[in-house]
Amino acid sequence: MSGIAWLVEPMSYPFMQRAAVGTLAVGVAAPVAGVWATSRRLVYLTDAMGHAILAGVAAAALLGASLLVGGLTAALVMALLVALLVVRARLPEDSAIGVAGQGLFALGVIGVSVSSQPRALSHVLFGNPLTISSADVAAVIALSVIVVAAVAVCLPVLVATTFDPVHARTLAVRTGLVDTAVIVGLGLVVVVGLTTVGVLMALTLCIAPATAARLLSARVTRVLFLAGSLGASAGLAGLLASYHLGLPAGPVVAVLAVAEVAAAVLARTCLRRRHAN
């Protein structure tokens, strides 16, 4: 099979077209949000979100409500709990995330144990890019546009509050509000990504491309651009590779995204050696 056919042939199927668009959208949004997660040491938050969502999904299943809305609500509750514990109770961020995430996770496990819809729960909790619907595609595109636009518009205030929140407060910036917005934004990215393209792909795309980008540049605009580009390329390449190799898409994309980090470490080491010589 020629290179072009390798790229084009899978795209003749509508499910692959939807998967490609959805993966690209999450591939941009997740890393752009992830840059702030890594800069603000909120990586653990994104992981804990994956656990906390269980509570909302289980509650929605028990109540017969939309599972996606239930997941979103759980993510928002967790984000607000964490923000409250960090901003008001002055807890360290990792402790706040651990307490809120594990508490919600425990509630979710109890909810699942009494749920009568284990298959529906499985679908929402472990979404698959190959089964993504047109409505899901629209949701992730909207999410991507919102995340990128919010970061572009708020870049000066995001930089000021991330680099030195104490100093930002002296400029009358409401840092608590910005912290909450960042955590809520991350929560939205995780839950929308998680329920559309899958938990593994969503979480990995939040963290790995942003980490790789930070290894390759120390300028925030370049890091954001690189993170989005690396996320989108890992998503698309992983999707195509999974199709041709007959492997599950989410894990392949995740492995490629992690491989980008390894490549970035290697590239940075080589560059430093060259500078040293």
Added chain:
Amino acid sequence: MSSAILRCQRLTVRYGPTVAVEAVDLALTAGEMVALVGRNGAGKSTLLRALAGLTGHEGTVVRDPRACQHPRGEVRVAYVPQRATPRWDMPISVRRAVTAGRLPPGRRWRRAARTDGRVGGGALARLDLTELAARPVGALSGGQAQRLLLARALAQEPDVLLLDEPCDGLDVASVAALVGTLRQLADAGMAVCCAMHELRLARGACNRVIAIDRSVLADGPADQVLSPGGVAALFGLAGAA
């Protein structure tokens, strides 16, 4: 006597049941450099944070625009935190970090304007950081990082400069250069108030020394406050002077 540009009266800060600063009265005047001295935990940082508007307090803090060297209708107060406060692994350049000081109310979402670039560039030049402007903040030495924080404060074009132990952890040459810059800023009309432990420097560079231990122990000329028989000596503060 010049009128105070920043004055606090009966300023008290509590953290729950703990009183960190109690009934402090002090006034800062344009053109003076004031050292705030005291043992660890005496309330120096808390007092500076309260003056900068970072901490809730009892009592009053009044800013008087008429006392500014360059009246603009408002008193601008810049606060330089301890060097460990910022996230130095953030992927930003020195220039962007300094420009973060140009984020006044009402312009949160706007890109840096030409004026911001000019003022930021001037602050970088003043602190001898122009050549390092493109360098990542994480690649700076301790002395360079402290200069960055001061440059960011200068980018705010302040009338009052409050610094929390800026000399901490710096080598002798860096401390001398930093204190020299602060002295120049005071001579140019800024009110500078600096928490410090280096009492010899306080005596040499500052017009005035305020010794605190929760409340003000002594407030006066450096030689007087830090003299062997001065009030500060009673609290073990003057031993190194």
